[in-house]
Amino acid sequence: xxxxxxxxxxxxxxMTALQGARLRDAVTRAYGxxxxxxxxxxxxxxxxxxxxxxxxxxxxxxxxKTDLRxxxxxxxxxTPLSEVVRIHASSGTTGKQTVVGYTKKDVDIWSECxxxxxxxxxxxxxxxxxxxxxxxxxxxxxxxxxxxxxxxxATIPVSTGNTKxxxxxxxxxxxxxxxxxxxxxMLLGDAVRAAGLQDKLKLRLGFFGAExxxxxxxxxxxxxxGLKAYDIYGLSExxxxxxxxxxxxxxxxxxxxxxxxxxxxxxxxxxxxxxxxRGELVFTCVTKEAMxxxxxxxxxxxxxxxxxxxxxxxxxxxDKPTGRTDDMLIIRGVNVFPSQIEAxxxxxxxxxxxxxIVVDRKDNLDTLEIQVEMAETAFSDEVRAIEELERxxxxxxxxxLGIAAKITLVQPKSxxxxxxxxxxxxxxxxxG
Ligand code: DLL
Numbered sequence: 001x002x003x004x005x006x007x008x009x010x011x012x013x014x015m016t017a018l019q020g021a022r023l024r025d026a027v028t029r030a031y032g033x034x035x036x037x038x039x040x041x042x043x044x045x046x047x048x049x050x051x052x053x054x055x056x057x058x059x060x061x062x063x064x065k066t067d068l069r070x071x072x073x074x075x076x077x078x079t080p081l082s083e084v085v086r087i088h089a090s091s092g093t094t095g096k097q098t099v100v101g102y103t104k105k106d107v108d109i110w111s112e113c114x115x116x117x118x119x120x121x122x123x124x125x126x127x128x129x130x131x132x133x134x135x136x137x138x139x140x141x142x143x144x145x146x147x148x149x150x151x152x153x154a155t156i157p158v159s160t161g162n163t164k165x166x167x168x169x170x171x172x173x174x175x176x177x178x179x180x181x182x183x184x185x186m187l188l189g190d191a192v193r194a195a196g197l198q199d200k201l202k203l204r205l206g207f208f209g210a211e212x213x214x215x216x217x218x219x220x221x222x223x224x225x226g227l228k229a230y231d232i233y234g235l236s237e238x239x240x241x242x243x244x245x246x247x248x249x250x251x252x253x254x255x256x257x258x259x260x261x262x263x264x265x266x267x268x269x270x271x272x273x274x275x276x277x278r279g280e281l282v283f284t285c286v287t288k289e290a291m292x293x294x295x296x297x298x299x300x301x302x303x304x305x306x307x308x309x310x311x312x313x314x315x316x317x318x319d320k321p322t323g324r325t326d327d328m329l330i331i332r333g334v335n336v337f338p339s340q341i342e343a344x345x346x347x348x349x350x351x352x353x354x355x356x357i358v359v360d361r362k363d364n365l366d367t368l369e370i371q372v373e374m375a376e377t378a379f380s381d382e383v384r385a386i387e388e389l390e391r392x393x394x395x396x397x398x399x400x401l402g403i404a405a406k407i408t409l410v411q412p413k414s415x416x417x418x419x420x421x422x423x424x425x426x427x428x429x430x431x432g
Contacts (some may be wrong), residue, residue: 001124003116007258008313012306015314019261020053022286023158027051030292033078036071037063037294057261057284058272063296065098068237073099079290089137090236097137100236101290107146109287110239114147117245120254120311121205121230123177125152128202130175132166132184133210134420135159139240140210144179147242153177159183160419163191169318173199178206178376179232182213182221183422186353189224203227209234209241211421212323212339216346220353231320237296238283244318249310252317259287262316264304265297267325273409278303280325281318299324301337329359329427331366338424341370344396350378350389354415360428363409369406370397376412 002008010018028048030037040061041047050056068076077084085104090095102110123129129148141159148155158169160180166188169175178185185208192198193328203225221229222329233253234243243260244253255262261284264273268326273279281300285293305317322336330336338357345351352373360367372393380386390407397405 001119001122002022003119004112004314008116008254008315010258010314012314013068015257016054019286020055022258023054023057023261023284024048024051026284026292027287027294029069029078029289030294033165034073034076034292037069057263057295060284060295062270062282062364063294065299066218068098069096071094074101076291076293077101078292079103084290086142087160088139088142088236088240090139098237102239103289106239106288106290108347109259110143110242111146111150113239113259114143114242115150116256117232117242118147118151118153118177118207120247120313121207121228122248123148123153124150127151127153127176127205128174129153129155129177129179130158130166130170130173130203132158132178132180132188133154133241138177138420139234140181141237141407143234143240143242144207148177148179149427156281156310160427163419167191167195167197170203171214172200176204178200178203178225178227180206180208181210181418181420181422182208182217182229183211183418184420185221185225186217187417187419189221193224198226201226206230207232207241207245211417212345214339215344217353218342220346233318233321235298235300237291237293237298238285239288243283245314246320247309247311251309252305252319254309254313254315254317257316260285262304262318263295264302264318273303275304278319280323299326301325327425329357329425331359331368331401332403334401336368336401338404340400341397342424345393347396348389348393350375351393351409351410352376354417355424356415357425358428359425367406368401368403368430369408371408371410371415373412373415374409401429 031048083103084101086102089099131144135141150196158421206229218229230246232245234241244255263282264279265278281298300321302318302321352375354373356371358369394407
């Protein structure tokens with residue numbers, strides 16, 4: 001089903017014309033009202049009139065998270081605060097919060113993008129939507145909530161935490177759609193099994209995002225919760241969840257590109273890359289009033305596909321993001337993404353999909369240890385069996401990553417569970 005068929009199936013020529021016109025407006029507004037944009041454009045020798053259409057997009061300077069931090073809290077706003085109806089913020093791992101503002105129209109467009117994402121996978125007004133993303137400065141809860149209400153679902157603002165209560169609400173209120181992080185979906189799935197509630201639940205669809213997750217994780221979540229699991233992507237700087245979403249074809253996430261112009265650039269040169277090549281994802285928000293963003297480099301790693309999807313949508317697809325360039329670990333000179341390790345671990349039925357990656361340095365050499373939980377069914381006290389499984393996992397990890405790794409199997413339920421975004425890496429080299 002299409003929420004906005006005309007925009008979701010527009011021809012490439014029509015989309016390019018629409019994006020070009022919106023880009024011209026956005027650049028004029030940003031230049032006129034946001035001092036840091038004006039300064040950057042002047043430094044690049046650009047005036048708003050130089051940007052005539054989409055073909056001129058690559059001439060514009062990038063915006064980085066540091067630009068948002070440097071103008072903390074409101075320096076990137078293009079409207080007075082009297083026009084702003086909502087503020088969110090994301091803390092990130094270091095430094096000041098990144099603050100984002102929304103006018104009434106910005107909230108409406110965000111809700112429409114969420115509604116397009118949900119209906120893409122078959123959500124209707126008959127559904128009961130259980131939102132277990134955190135409500136607060138994080139955009140997951142309220143973003144999901146407004147999307148559910150826009151579609152007309154009975155939307156339940158459960159937020160995170162209190163897993164027992166979550167299960168009771170799911171069972172008693174007849175939740176059919178679940179929104180939470182993939183890590184929390186795993187935890188909920190385990191709790192459903194432990195409580196023997198599988199047959200009491202009516203869940204049919206799940207929208208999981210806010211962190212990278214693999215196909216292996218999708219299979220685990222679908223089996224535990226008895227629903228179809230879809231990937232939802234977004235970031236607070238651009239709006240929140242619903243910037244892009246998988247359709248049932250699961251061949252990438254459709255980006256709402258009439259609002260968010262999408263590029264993938266080479267991390268080393270900043271040059272735009274052709275379809276299929278992986279690089280950093282860059283967005284330009286062309287309809288946002290309170291905080292227009294011009295060529296914002298998300299640091300998320302993906303590639304694009306512009307050809308029409310089997311679902312009928314022409315909206316550009318981004319590949320499932322596998323991580324961020326700033327999350328990439330360099331271990332003994334080799335680039336390692338946590339998602340590569342997760343993909344290997346999920347191939348082993350004896351290991352549970354809970355793990356912790358510990359990187360350290362000993363005698364000037366980087367070390368990599370992966371602590372992996374054993375599945376409860378496979379738990380054994382027999383030292384030889386444990387060592388044999390560790391050896392098999394190590395061989396597979398080492399052949400995927402090309403570096404030595406130590407595998408330590410740990411007891412079921414010993415790795416800390418997450419209700420929001422999981423923290424799966426401890427890099428002791430960066431800790432004082
Ligand atoms: O995570 C918004 C969101 C909420 C998206 C709920 C989806 C569902 P931030 O806290 O600003 O916003 O974090 C944004 O999270 O740049 C990515 O690195 C990562 N991320 C978000 N969705 C996905 C996804 C929300 N589906 C940052 N796959 C982004 C991989 C994701 N990474």
